[in-house]
Amino acid sequence: PCSPGAFHQDPNPNEPQASKDKAELRNYTEGKLLDRVYNTYLQMHTYQTVDFVRRKSAEYRGCSLRRMSAMQALELLDQLVDESDPDVDFPNSLHAYQTAEGIRRAHPDKDWFHLVGLLHDLGKVLVLFGEPQWAVVGDTFPVGCKVQKSVVFHDSTFHNNPDIRDPRYNTECGMYQPHCGLENVLMSWGHDGERGGHTETQNPLHGGAGGEDRSRPRRPPTYRPRRPLRVRGKFDLYTKQEDLPDVRELQGYYQALIDKYCPGELCW
Ligand SMILES: [Fe+2]
Numbered sequence: 001p002c003s004p005g006a007f008h009q010d011p012n013p014n015e016p017q018a019s020k021d022k023a024e025l026r027n028y029t030e031g032k033l034l035d036r037v038y039n040t041y042l043q044m045h046t047y048q049t050v051d052f053v054r055r056k057s058a059e060y061r062g063c064s065l066r067r068m069s070a071m072q073a074l075e076l077l078d079q080l081v082d083e084s085d086p087d088v089d090f091p092n093s094l095h096a097y098q099t100a101e102g103i104r105r106a107h108p109d110k111d112w113f114h115l116v117g118l119l120h121d122l123g124k125v126l127v128l129f130g131e132p133q134w135a136v137v138g139d140t141f142p143v144g145c146k147v148q149k150s151v152v153f154h155d156s157t158f159h160n161n162p163d164i165r166d167p168r169y170n171t172e173c174g175m176y177q178p179h180c181g182l183e184n185v186l187m188s189w190g191h192d193g194e195r196g197g198h199t200e201t202q203n204p205l206h207g208g209a210g211g212e213d214r215s216r217p218r219r220p221p222t223y224r225p226r227r228p229l230r231v232r233g234k235f236d237l238y239t240k241q242e243d244l245p246d247v248r249e250l251q252g253y254y255q256a257l258i259d260k261y262c263p264g265e266l267c268w
Pocket of ligand 1: 095
């Protein structure tokens with residue numbers, strides 16, 4: 001799941017409020033899915049090491065494994081139930097439409113934002129490429145330094161991770177210099193970092209043509225998520241409800257957005 005982060009007072013009354021009691025969302029201490037969630041994080045926190053992240057990043061860097069459209073990738077998520085998510089027990093493609101529709105209700109004029117909601121978890125197709133869920137889903141965390149208290153299950157899942165006994169990685173800053181900047185921090189490998197394919201054409205989702213690496217969106221220089229990211233987290237979380245969207249009814253609208261912003265086959 002994606003964390004909503006810290007939200008500021010929001011002036012838009014159409015933005016979603018928690019459908020369940022807020023305390024019931026992202027609850028990692030109780031709930032009917034807790035065992036499944038815990039086991040996914042236990043494996044993630046055992047096997048996500050500095051070495052693993054470097055190897056996986058190198059393996060996928062070239063985006064040369066598959067070619068398919070954004071809609072085809074989204075349809076693959078019909079087959080995926082995210083085992084790290086304590087709030088959702090239905091296919092991820094439906095969560096994608098719920099998020100997109102929540103954004104569309106609150107910001108009807110920003111069609112690019114609707115598409116961001118639809119595609120925000122597309123990196124989870126890695127599971128359908130054969131990667132285990134622990135390497136794809138769930139919250140990411142910095143590797144190469146001491147485990148932070150903000151990490152989900154930080155006190156009960158890292159005991160078999162070899163990095164916590166490695167003196168290069170187990171001090172407060174580990175392999176980093178103080179104030180090095182988030183862009184220099186290595187995060188656990190997964191759907192957030194590897195999201196999306198890339199096209200050969202210029203398009204607004206990839207920020208310009210020529211010269212630069214267009215394989216992923218550019219990161220902001222410091223850890224102050226721009227508002228759409230923070231807001232996106234809110235929709236990601238608060239649109240999780242049991243009323244499932246009618247995908248057949250919505251597909252035409254979103255296909256047109258894909259055709260406008262990221263058309264054709266993408267490289268994955
Ligand atoms: Fe999500």
